[in-house]
Every structure is written in C-alpha cells, then in structure tokens.
Amino acid sequence: MGVDFYACDSCGETFNDCGDYAHCETCGQWLCPDCMNKYGVGHSMADIDADEQGDDNFDQCPFCAKKIVSDNTLLEFALKKLNTTKEKLIKEYKNS
DSSP, X not given: OOOOEEEOTTTOOEEETTXXXXXXXXXXXXXXXXXXXXXXXXXXXXXXXXXXXXXXXXXXXXXXXXXXXXXHHHHHHHHHHTTOOHHHHHHHHHHO
8 A cells, every 4th residue: 555645736745645645526626634724624534525515515625716826727717808819928938
C-alpha cells in the first residue's frame, strides 16, 4: 500500500492521502486539513460529491461556492475578459 501526496489548491501546502483531505468531484480541487478547517469542509478522506452539495450546503466545496478562487480559474476568467487564449498570450509574451 503506497502513499500519495497532493498539493492543496488553496494554500499550496503538500499533504498525504493517509490523513484528512477533501477533493471535489465537480471542480477537481484538493484541500489540505488546515484549509478544510478554515473553510468549514467536514469531509475527511473522502470526495465532496456534487449530489451532497444540495440545499443544506452539506460540505459544499469552497471553490464551487466561489469562496476560494484558484489561479487557473482566475486565468481563464482573465483570458475571456481579454478576448484571447492562453496560447496567444504565451506567444505575445515570448515576442515581447
């Protein structure tokens, strides 16, 4: 039996899958134990299922609830606002 390590999508800290953690099946984001506590996520060693994020907000993902904004989400938003793509922006950056 091996141990996998993940990076928290909120704070960037590394954590292993032997302790508490949360993973959202909807957005794919990972939370370490400290960020789970900070944002009130109660699942430990389990995926946050979209079906559980109903009207009672049971263990709702803070990324899906827009309490936390990941760098990737912010980049996608900015690219849409700039009416460009990541590839075009990279090319423009390399040519500058």
